[in-house]
Amino acid sequence: MKPETKTLYIDTVGCQMNVLDSELVVGSLRRQGYTLVHEPTAADVILFNTCSVRAHAEEKIYSALGRLARHKRKHPDAVIGVLGCMAQKDQEEVRRRAPHVDLVVGTGQLARVPELVDAVKETRQPQYALSLGRSDAGKDAVTASFESFDPPRDASMRPTPFQAYVRIQIGCDKFCTYCVVPSTRGPEQSRHPDHIVSECRQLAAEGCKEVTLIGQTVNSYKFDHGDGRRSRLSDLIARIHDIAGIERIKFVTNFPKDMxxxxxxxxRELPKAVKYLHVPVQSGCDEVLKR
Structure with a gap:
């Protein structure tokens, strides 16, 4: 019997959150014995972590999927997956335009990628895992369907060995006219500060010098402990500031109203806090901003 290969290719488009999501997906699959390769046709699991903010990013993925249709016919055992925002927003369109795709996994279900890959291999049937849409249920149920995905990390996927992204917040409740993020990333929710600080300590122990705290609206971060205490982003930065080895702290992306x-x-006061604010400007048109 031919031994099973465990090779993985992943292509990531979009924001820093997608870069971190890909790192976590790769880390979870490497724990199962997968080796990362740099060409899709050399892999038996081919993943695309997608973005829906711009049409160009979506068309880039559809073009890549189209180029793999012939490869899939020649290698039917290859597993092709679409992850992230495009999967969450347009799962039916993905199925229509790329019927050879085996895996469609939304942003809130990425922790399930290893089990879903196994299911495709075992059943030879496509697998779909999506979080609830905003109108599918109440806010608590929708929020719960967007899982916080924090498995062991994979240092090889970081920008450099000395830099790392750390997720502190997911989701967005702003509903700007031009933006799809509230639909693809779900309601705002903040991660427990103790878990964040623990992760930063581990990163420092691995030689990381700079951490970038990320969230869709990172400065909306607030964690209610349930006993009357609330942790703000300023409190979190102060705790990370005390970690030996961490020399620079950034945070992106900010929403102006939440500053x-x-x-x-x-x-201003913490020396390790980088002295700039990352604030996106999506439209210069007052009429668009009012709608």
Whole structure:
């Protein structure tokens, strides 16, 4: 019997959150024995982590999937997967335009990728895992369907050995006219600060010098402990500031309305906090912004 190969290719488009998501997916698959390769046709699992903010990013993925149709016919055992925002928003369109895709996994279900890959191999049937849409249920149920995905990381996927992204917040409740993120990333929710600090300590122990705290609206971060205490982003930065080995702290992306005096004070007063604010400007048109 021919031994099973375990090779993995992943192509990532989009924001820093997607880069981190890909790192975590690769880390979870490497724990199952997969080896990362750099050409899709050399892999038996081919994944695309997608973005829906711009049409160009979506068409780039559809073009890549189209180029793999012939490869799939020649190698039917290859597993081809579409992950992330495009999968969450347009699963039916993905199935229509790329029927040879085996795996469609939304942003809130990425922790299930290893089990779903195994299911495709065992059943030879496509697998789909999506979070609830905003109108499918109440906010608590929708929020719960967007899982916080924090398995062991994979250092080889980082920008450099000395830099790392750390997720502190997911989702967005702003509903800007031009933006699809509230639909693809779900409601705002913040990660427990103790878990974030623990991850930063581990990164420092591995030689990381710079951490970038990321979220769709990172400065909306607030964690209610249930006993009357609330942790703000400024509190979190202060705790990370005390970690030996961490020399620079960034945070992206900010929403202007959620900027607070205590956060600005932390950036000004804490030496390790990088002195700039990342604020996206999506439209310069007042009419668009009012709609």
């Amino acid at each position: 607070t005096d205590d956060l600005l004070d932390a950036v």
